Amino acid sequence: MTTRSPLAAPPRPAATAHRPPQGGDTYRELREAIVSGRFQPNQRLVEAELTKLFGAGRTSIRSALTRLDQEGLVTREQNRGARVRLISDREAIETEQVRIVLERFLARSAAERITSGDLAALEDTAQAMRERVQQGDAIGYSELNARFHQRIWKTADHLVASMVLASLKSQSIRFQYRTMLRPGRAEESMREHEAILVALRARDGDACDAAMADHLRHVVDTLRWAIETQHREPAWSAH
Amino acid sequence: MTTRSPLAAPPRPAATAHRPPQGGDTYRELREAIVSGRFQPNQRLVEAELTKLFGAGRTSIRSALTRLDQEGLVTREQNRGARVRLISDREAIETEQVRIVLERFLARSAAERITSGDLAALEDTAQAMRERVQQGDAIGYSELNARFHQRIWKTADHLVASMVLASLKSQSIRFQYRTMLRPGRAEESMREHEAILVALRARDGDACDAAMADHLRHVVDTLRWAIETQHREPAWSAH
DNA sequence: TGGTGGACGATTGTCGACAATCCTAGCCAC
């Protein structure tokens, strides 16, 4: 629980010999605060307050906000400030649907051009995932899961698709952990990944496409479940 | 009306006195200047010069630049300014490939839920396209072509996919007109659109997916041709 | 009592100035 800013924020990072407080830094911090849930959806982001929180000038905050706006993490209205963007249930589902078509595309490409080195790296990741499942470590599994998919992207070697997927990911990250809480989901997910791995080993594009589609269909189902349970017990109420 | 600060400045931004020079406006202008090709790829964008060109303060320029950076139209390096992003041949192809998988997805959805009103609007657009083809009006056809596709997006009613596609479009727009210059391409394109229309009328998702895939495959082929010819006679040399 | 208009506080949008950084050109030693 790295509580980095002890509230009062270092007002004068003066001794800045060793750390150039470049503007892109406040962007990362603010972004992290949003995706980690420290700022709740729909919460107002007043520039003056962020100034104090992050110990940066209003200019940097403002720049970060426009970036996050373009990225879809916050919304801004003319002369009325910014707030953390609330992603509707429908939009979460749609995001996942787009992810499906792109990941299928990348899975197919990856299967057709995978090298032995790529395959070895994937096997390693899969092995680590199996261990996390046995240990019941949902968080660790979730992170390795993301790595598994990213390795496939890298194998497919398709920059544009990877970029688009990465930008989509940041929006749905809020549900990421919640989905793994579904009983038995981790084991199921692991089996689906094994099927993908089989198709990759065989360098079978069609099979890999199908396996990935099957996997992501279950992901969407689980996402629907997560949205349901969230509505039943709104641990974090907006507003 | 509200000519704000007469002071030092506006000896020549005069031409526009009637509109409130809101910041988002300079963003649109700058963006237009880039996609229209008035600024060539790789050209440096010095903030002070843009200030004079658009009659806006450096703050507005700067904000516009960060937006365009996030959007992928310009690149910025730390302390080294911004330049118009040069989209490599490979990236142009990849962008089109991503467009293919997304448009196929939307075409399928559209076929499954199209209403008679949607269909009528599409028929109108198609009719206008036929006329442009007969007149040999490549520019007009190209614009209607874009409209045709956007109507399909609207029918599919999938916000996320439409947004992603729109953001991709801005990057490949530079080739848009060039591709229509290929002899016989307009007629070929028209036939492909007719096939899509047939599938939509029949509300056949599979057929619509296939027709769209066929169409976009040819688009990629034409794009490859456009890149080839561009290399042969580089009308606009970078640098 | 209910509605209307103006004033005030809060917040955002914009500008000019200053500090930090990078690039280039010229100088000097070898």
Next chain:
DNA sequence: GTGGCTAGGATTGTCGACAATCGTCCACCA
């Protein structure tokens, strides 16, 4: 002549202050 080093110009990053705008509250009047 070559290589490194320093000074200067050019350009970007950041800060503080001011103007513009929005929302709200309250007095005032029919």
